[in-house]
Amino acid sequence: MQAFDYLPAVSVDEAVAALAAGGAGARALGGGTDLIAQIKEGRRSVARIVDLKRIPALAEIKFPPEGGAWIGAAVTCRTLNQHVEFKRRFPGMHDSTHLIGGVQIQGRATIGGNLCNASPAADGIPNLIAHRVRVHVAGPAGARVVPVEAFCVGPGRTVLATGELVVAFEFPASPVRFGAAYLRFTPRNEMDIAVAGAAAAVELDDAGQNFKSVRLALGAVGPTPLLVESAGPRLAGQPVNDASLELAGSLARAVAKPITDMRGTIEQRQHLAGVLTVRALRLALDRARGTRTVDALGRPL
């Protein structure tokens, strides 16, 4: 493992300055559960590490009165898993935050790190996309806001410029009769990386019979997590039934552009994109309606 400088920042400005000064050799540090492993295995070479965990703004959790949430980028999965109000407002996010590693990893792993690591298979990102999250970025040129679906641009690559960091995530208020869910497929039940993942967020009409809006996102079936853009317009106003769920599955399959690697095959991933989308939708529907028609994996009981 190579040697590097370690700079713990206590403010956003300090962190931005330190990252900018370090240039391409500088990396922000959240929990380090991705970064430290990558350095140890020689997959990433880093000269300077800027620790963000002591910056108060990045640890904030706020709930605006009009709904929604503001979550600092360095908030850990464990904190969110234990946060009663966050879980009440966004129960679907728990699907991701409790999947990332085990309890020990969750105690360190941040949502900001999950997003900025930009793994196509990250379990947090499709769910953030389904939740229409907006990413607040600070940098040498000032602050900006990026829709999360536009944040990742390739495996391990994001829109962040040198010196930029993620400050917080803005979750918009959920409408009534809203439900969201994330599911992944792994050969093992733990200690595995998503072969494919799907997140679904639905808003139903007053009767709970028709989709008012649908947002679908996929993981591990392309170079970045993908928003299924066609799903919104095609499914809004449609009745909730097997045919519309099957349509959702086929829209997801059409968007998926997977590769074959040691974790899965193109055929498998393409197929799973559809299967997981339908299952995640069923789970999201149960949550929107307060019913229980499927098991924890979205399979009809």
Added chain:
Amino acid sequence: MSSTSSPSSVLVETPLRVVGTRPVRPDGIEKVNGRALYGADVQLPGALQGRVLRSPHAHARIRRIDTSAAAALPGVRAVITARDLPPAPDRVEEMGDRTTSLRYVTDNLLASEKVLYQGHAVAAVAATSDAIAEAALALIQVDYELLPVVMTAGAALAPGAPQILPGLRAERMGQRDPQPSNLASMVRHERGDLEAGFRRAKVVIDRRFRTETVHQGYIEPHATTAICQPDGQVTIWATTQGIFSVRSQIAAVLQIPLAHIKVIPTEIGGGFGGKITVYLEPLAVVLSRKAGSLPVRLVMSRTEVLTSTGPTAGSDIRIRMGADASGKLTAAHAELYYEAGAFPGSPVGAALVVSFAPYACATMRVDGYDVIVNRPRSAAYRAPGGTNVAFGVESVVDELAAALSIDPIEFRLRNGVKEGDLRPNNEPYARIGHLECLRALQQTEHYRSPLTGRNRGRGVACGAWGNWGGQSSATAALNADGSVSLNTASTDIGGSRASIAMQLAESLGISYEQVKPRIGDTDSVSHNDVTGGSRTTFATGWAAYELGQKIAAEMTARLAAAWKISAEAITRKSGGFASGTQAVDFAEAARIACDDEPLMVSVTVNPKLYGAGFSAQCVDVEVDPDTGKVTIVRYTIVQDAGRAVHPSYVEGQMQGGVAQGVGWALNEEYVYNERGELLNGSFLDYRMPTACDLPMIETVIVEVANPGHPYGVRGVGEVNIIPPAGAIANAIHQATGLRMGALPMSPPRVLSALLARKNGSKGCGAVSQG
């Protein structure tokens, strides 16, 4: 060896008090509180840290190695390449887990002319810190000329295939091939007229199977520390299945007399056959010698373990079996192509003997091919070769039984071997417990309960393993307070310290707690073969039994002298000694016996009647029809232990073997790209099952005493891994109607087969006609 080794039964008649109980293991506390010392824990003052440079290429000629920049780096104390090893003659010797040419062994340690697999060691450095050693590796310049890679048995044996080992000519049933090829050897066992047997059959099933390379996956990576003194005396700390095997391998490779080498064992975090071959130890010795006799410590990373130590062979298998209308087998034929890796020595020989071992069949032919490919040299793995071939045989037997509408256990009972029947290599079985295991499985609540739930299936399979005896030696000292110090040198991987001490306690008529077992170094007792082949509780346990007999005899003699009576007048009573009106307990007898002269005994054994082990297993699976994921819902293993010395450890072996078998069956495989680079060299992507993937594995111990051991012991470590893949394949068939022809039966393969059936084509992984 004493007279107890007579060929008929040596079973003791007296009732057993210690054997069969479940005392606390002597090494338990240290292991639970983290104080036990494992290979990497050895930290000597002034030790240098070593690193090994490994080939990034799977097949290349080494044109030149330039180590000058590395050697010049401050802090680097030694750099070695193959040139620093003594030139190895092409002499065949017993080396670790095989008999092989010394040249191959040396070449695997450090590549000389060619690198033969990705991860093949080419140089090693020792430096004052690990960071310097790592930096030094980057300064070593190796000029490679890339050669075409050959990754499978099929590709290796294809006409015109690139020759991996220059000049290798196959030994085919005792004859050398005239032409070189990638075939190292071919062996056949046969009896009866094969085609006539198949003509008598009502049903013949002929299938081809493929299994992938898998690793033992022991939790502790290889690690060693060595010192080579200026006078040539060598001390090595090793985490190994056999310190004497390490010693003899070092002696042969480095041409050092055995007595000049002392190997000190650390605790061992698993081996399963993979910690017999030496990889690091000779390098550490040579580095230490070159670095002015400073100690050198070498520790592998997990990735190095996966790329550069022996996994077990992948294989191509053809199984053809026929049965008549009554369900009796008429003929059985196996063709096994096992991938040895870069050097000869796949477990195909053992696989031939496993193949149809549970089946009595007068007509049989088994052919085994040992094939060289550009993968790491394969090493022993728990019942070496057995799981591969049993996957095929048990799948075909299941098909035969179904075709004849016979219950799968009933079919196996009808054809099951018993005493006097022949193994595939035509050796007769002694008393064995195969039929007893099958009947016990039939009687389990699991097998008798109906299968419930959607997408579920149940499968059964059985397996046999020959076990081993081997050489052991041990000493014991009687202490004046009646405690006994037991010294062995058999690595304790699965609780054998306890099970050996129990046999001494039983033999001596004392309690387990009175015996303190210790595992010494190579200077403490004489030769012990490796802990492998399921031999240790059997053979070293036998030595312990004899130690007890000898101590008791000597105590009796000394008491007789003290009491001035004849030894014959003294009898044993509830642990003590008595004669007429005189009676002393064991402690008092010990005090008297040790009064004038210490009492120490030693024993050497090589027991031959080790007795084969059998297992029958039943599994319920659930197959997700949308994802192809197979979940183990319930698992029961029945195994004949002969006599379970410590039943908890027997159960642990049974569960451990099944857990490894489940991994092999469902997800484990080496995934290579077309350049022969391993893509999943980590425990993240080499998917062994975790506790979350397994149900509680139910165990049923059958005890058909082995007449070749005083307490009836049979080896229990290995047979359990043989049936799982076949049992799971049969369960998947019942759940889905699909016959899987390749391991692992991983989600993409099962899904592909499910989708292909839906689309009316043939998916990858489904079984193919022979």
